Amino acid sequence: MSFEYTPENLTKLQEMVGRYRVKRAALLPALNLAQQQLGYISPEVEDYVAGLLNVPVVDVHEVVTFYTLYKQRPSGRHHIRLCRNISCWLRGSESIEGYLNQSLGAGEGEVSQDGRFSWEKVECLGACEIAPMLQLDDDYYGSLTREKVEEILKNVKD
Amino acid sequence: MPIVKLLSENFGRREARDIRWYRDHGGYEGARKCLFELTPEQVVQEVIDSNLRGLGGAGFPTGRKWTFVPQESKKPKFLVVNADEGEPGTFKDRQILTWDPHRLLEGMMICCYAVGIHTAFIYIRGEYVRPAEILKQAMADAYREGVLGPRCLGKDFTLDIFVHEGAGAYICGEESALLESLEGKKGWPRLRPPFPAIEGLFACPTVINNVETLSHLPRIVVNGGKWFAEVGSPRNGGTRLFCLSGNVKRPGVYELPMGTPLRELIYEHGGGMLDDKALKAVIPGGVSAPVLAAKEIDVPLDFDSLIKLGSMLGSGGVVAMDEDVCMVRALQVISHFFAHESCGQCTPCREGTGWLEKIVTRLVEGQAYSQDLPNLMRVAGNMIGTSICALSDAAALPVRSFLHKFNSEFEYHAQHRRCDVEERKATATPLARSAV
Ligand SMILES: Cc1cc2nc3c(=O)[nH]c(=O)nc-3n(C[C@H](O)[C@H](O)[C@H](O)COP(=O)(O)O)c2cc1C
Ligand code: SF4
Ligand code: FES
Numbered sequence: 001m002s003f004e005y006t007p008e009n010l011t012k013l014q015e016m017v018g019r020y021r022v023k024r025a026a027l028l029p030a031l032n033l034a035q036q037q038l039g040y041i042s043p044e045v046e047d048y049v050a051g052l053l054n055v056p057v058v059d060v061h062e063v064v065t066f067y068t069l070y071k072q073r074p075s076g077r078h079h080i081r082l083c084r085n086i087s088c089w090l091r092g093s094e095s096i097e098g099y100l101n102q103s104l105g106a107g108e109g110e111v112s113q114d115g116r117f118s119w120e121k122v123e124c125l126g127a128c129e130i131a132p133m134l135q136l137d138d139d140y141y142g143s144l145t146r147e148k149v150e151e152i153l154k155n156v157k158d
Numbered sequence: 159m160p161i162v163k164l165l166s167e168n169f170g171r172r173e174a175r176d177i178r179w180y181r182d183h184g185g186y187e188g189a190r191k192c193l194f195e196l197t198p199e200q201v202v203q204e205v206i207d208s209n210l211r212g213l214g215g216a217g218f219p220t221g222r223k224w225t226f227v228p229q230e231s232k233k234p235k236f237l238v239v240n241a242d243e244g245e246p247g248t249f250k251d252r253q254i255l256t257w258d259p260h261r262l263l264e265g266m267m268i269c270c271y272a273v274g275i276h277t278a279f280i281y282i283r284g285e286y287v288r289p290a291e292i293l294k295q296a297m298a299d300a301y302r303e304g305v306l307g308p309r310c311l312g313k314d315f316t317l318d319i320f321v322h323e324g325a326g327a328y329i330c331g332e333e334s335a336l337l338e339s340l341e342g343k344k345g346w347p348r349l350r351p352p353f354p355a356i357e358g359l360f361a362c363p364t365v366i367n368n369v370e371t372l373s374h375l376p377r378i379v380v381n382g383g384k385w386f387a388e389v390g391s392p393r394n395g396g397t398r399l400f401c402l403s404g405n406v407k408r409p410g411v412y413e414l415p416m417g418t419p420l421r422e423l424i425y426e427h428g429g430g431m432l433d434d435k436a437l438k439a440v441i442p443g444g445v446s447a448p449v450l451a452a453k454e455i456d457v458p459l460d461f462d463s464l465i466k467l468g469s470m471l472g473s474g475g476v477v478a479m480d481e482d483v484c485m486v487r488a489l490q491v492i493s494h495f496f497a498h499e500s501c502g503q504c505t506p507c508r509e510g511t512g513w514l515e516k517i518v519t520r521l522v523e524g525q526a527y528s529q530d531l532p533n534l535m536r537v538a539g540n541m542i543g544t545s546i547c548a549l550s551d552a553a554a555l556p557v558r559s560f561l562h563k564f565n566s567e568f569e570y571h572a573q574h575r576r577c578d579v580e581e582r583k584a585t586a587t588p589l590a591r592s593a594v
Contacts, residue, residue, distance in 0.1 A: 019279075019320045021234075021360040027342030028325050032284070055342070066344035067325035069284045081285070085246040086445055086477055087403035089491050123328060123495050124246035125285055128403035128475070129410045138287040 003044040009033050013052070023053050027063060031070060040071040068122070076111045076118035078156055081135040084121040087128035092144075096132050097121065099146045103153070116156070162389055164377045164397050165370065166413040168258045175292060177299040180260040186305060188376030189267040193313040196379075201272035205375070207383030209395030214240050214331075214368030215444065215473045216548075217394075217461035224273050224365060226355035233362040237270050237278035238340065238354075240368045242324055242331040244283060245444035246495060247475025250399035251369035253411050255282070255289035258373070259296035265372035267310060267317060268379055273365055276316045281336055284324045294321055328499040332547050333366045335501065346503050347547035370399055370474075391417025394460035402428045404478040405435065417458040424455065424478055435480040439564070443472025445492045446552030448559035449485075469559070484579040485564040486571050489557065490518045496553035507550035510541040514557055521568065524575040531572050534561060 005013060013033060017026045030053060034045045041064050050057040064070045071079075082100060084093055097108075100119050106112045108120050127133050130142020134149075141152055168174035180186070192201050206221030227235060239262070243251040254262055266278050282290050297319055300306040308316050322340055324330050330339045334348035337359050358364020374396055378386045387395040394416035400423055403409045407429030414423065420442060424430065431437055437452040442459070448469040450457070457463050464471045479488060497515040502508045514537055517530050527533075534557060541554035561568055570578040 021362075022341065024342035025340060025360075028339065029323065032323055032325065053342075059343075063342070063344055067284075067327050069324075069326035084491070085495060086441070086488065086491050087247055087409075089488075090404045090477070090479060090483065122326075123498060124244065124248070126243045126249045126252050126283070128247055128249050128401065128477070131403055131409065135285060140288075 001042065001044055003034070003038060003042060003048045005033065005048075006037060009037055017053075024055050027053055027055060027060065028067075031060075031064065035070060040074050042072075074111075076106075077116050077158060078118075078137055080117060080119035081122040081125065082119060083123070083125050083127075083131070083133055083135075085124040085128075087124070088132040091131040093132040095146065096134070096144050096149060099149055103150065116158075117153070162397055162415060163413055164386075164389075165254065165258075165261070165373055165399055166411065168261070169253055169411070170257065174258055174260070175296060177260060177296065177303055177305070184380070185260055185376075186264050186267075186311065188379035189264045189271075189305075190311055191379055192268050192271045193311055193315055198272045198274060201268060201379065204378060204383035205272070208374075208378045208386040209383075209390060209393055210371065210374055210378060210386065211394060211461060212368060213370040213374075213398060213474065214333075215245065215446070215470075217471060220367065220371055223355065223367075224269070226353065227273050227363045227365060228356070229274065231274075231363050234277060235273060235275045235363040236359045236365070237266060237273070237275045238333075238336065238359055238364055238366045239266060239278065239280040239372060240331060240333065240336060240366055241280050241282040241286070242336060243286075243369070243473075244328040244331045245446060245473040245475055246492075247401060247403055247441060247444045247477045248473040249401050249403075250411050250474060252286060252289055253399065254369050254373050255286065255293055259293045260300070261373045261376060262293075262369055263296060263300055263306070263319065265375035266319060267306070268375040269365060269367065269372060270317050271315060275365065276318065278317065278319045279340060279359070280319065280321045281330070281340055282321060282323055283330075284326050290321060290323060297321070327501075328495075329501045329547075329549060332549065335547070336366065337364065344501075346501050347549075349546055389415050391415070391458060391460045391463075393462060398459075398474050400459065401473075401475045402478070403476070405432045405480040405483070406430065406478050407432055414459070416460040417463070420450075420455040420457050420459055420476070423459065423476060428478070431478065431480050433480075435482065437478060438481045438483060439479045439485065439488075441475070441477040441479075441556075443470045444475035445477070445495060445556065446470070446548075447472045448555050449563060451563045482579060482583055484522075484577050485560055485567045486518065486521050486577065489560045490515070490522050492556060493518045493553070496549065500549060500553070504545035504550065506541045506544040507553070510537050510550065511553050513537045514553065518557075521571040522577075524571075526572045526575055528572075531561065531568055 046060045050060045104112045111118045133142035173179045210220045211217045330345040335345035339345040354364045412427040440450045493515040497511040500511045538554040538557040541550045
């Protein structure tokens, strides 16, 4: 499956490249854009972005595997990041972890049967005042209890 | 102490994101004063006088740092804003980005004018999607109103600002790793020298400052550096956003003068411990900071006082733990973090963080080997001062402090292969507990 940016994304990338003294500096923004479009970074995306920015494919792959936000395979339609670090742990993140496991029927890193959700444990998300907390797609939710997580998941539409 | 709000006055006020509201309430007056009334040298002097110190964690005097950048340079100079906020226990930059984006932009203008910079990048952690949106909106407004761009505030001074999103890696908060990342590479910290002030982004002179540090500048310029210095404690100017979390009643960001006692933060501002349990331990500056025992909380919260106590003020992330927390498990959470986040470049750090986690996990799981405690100390000792960046030390020093200050808990795990805190919790009746 080959990959190409949509025309809008290609325009966006060209604008981004213009900000930097070297083309390669647009690599993270370029990968972010590709992931927004496709949902993950496939080998084809790596080839394509490498070509556009004139960076060796191995370097692109190295970057993709270094950063945790890049997904190398499709996740659920909605992705949950549950914070496991100190402040969230002190306020009961392990109980939320148990709940996600159980209610989604999917372990960490897996996708639920219906394809809607996937989840993973992550390090501090910079929102320890609302511990325990999680990120669902682009938003933060905090002061979690099992009931509250149930409610949050129920309110996800598709 | 009277409450002084220099950074947090607009927190919770949606309207402050609006550039017109911000300007109607004194916003961009600091930048205007710089551009129209002060020379760059005068601005630098105000910042030196203010005793403002880097609030990203290292506490380096901000004004002095700027003076390392060559005034005359054939290459362009850059400002890079560190908005990668990743130190566990820290959540202050998110508040500024969310509630007061113009204050950061104004601070950046002041820095750029003082150092002679015309291009700036804000490196923001990839998870901060909403804060980045707010920031980009504020920037678009500032360009539209002529605050940023080719003629800032109508003066013959150009400044362009770009937002650059990270992609998830704690190490990219370390300034040289951040530069590598900004150049499109994996975040491997650089060997120094050369320092970023001489060869930073794209090998050009670069200032790197934290979001909170820069956001202090508008008020410093308007009220004067000396005034700011007086708000704080000696050599530690102004206020700081303390991030309080853990087992306290009211976790949150509290802006307090430098030098405020830790006890006051926890018991007055934070409302004390949840369920009125006893305090056992406090991490005073993000998990890289060695832990303090409850009896040490009369320390003034400033950079120098915490160094004297063998810890550090770091990022201002204060994490309070109560009597029911098993310190061995707490250390496991922290050790896992560092093992996960080591970039792998230096052997002592890559191997050391892995071993620390492995040994502490053995202790937690009741599978301790007889030499585990001395081995922990030995591994930690080999990691200090032997690596390219400060992550290695940051992973090792807390281990020493945990073992030193909570030795009996570690000994219990090592000898009995059980947790005494868990046992006590399971057997204690409510009455017996209140007597503790
Ligand atoms: C492992 C590590 C992680 C760091 N993470 C951050 C961070 O997330 N945000 C930050 O501002 N500084 C961080 N720093 C400190 C930066 O290297 C640098 O000192 C700071 O951005 C300079 O800005 P300041 O002088 O305004 O504090 C980190 C340092 C280390 C060693
Ligand atoms: S000390 Fe650790 S994180 Fe820092 S450069 Fe070396 S391996 Fe990487
Ligand atoms: S520890 Fe969970 S958000 Fe910081």
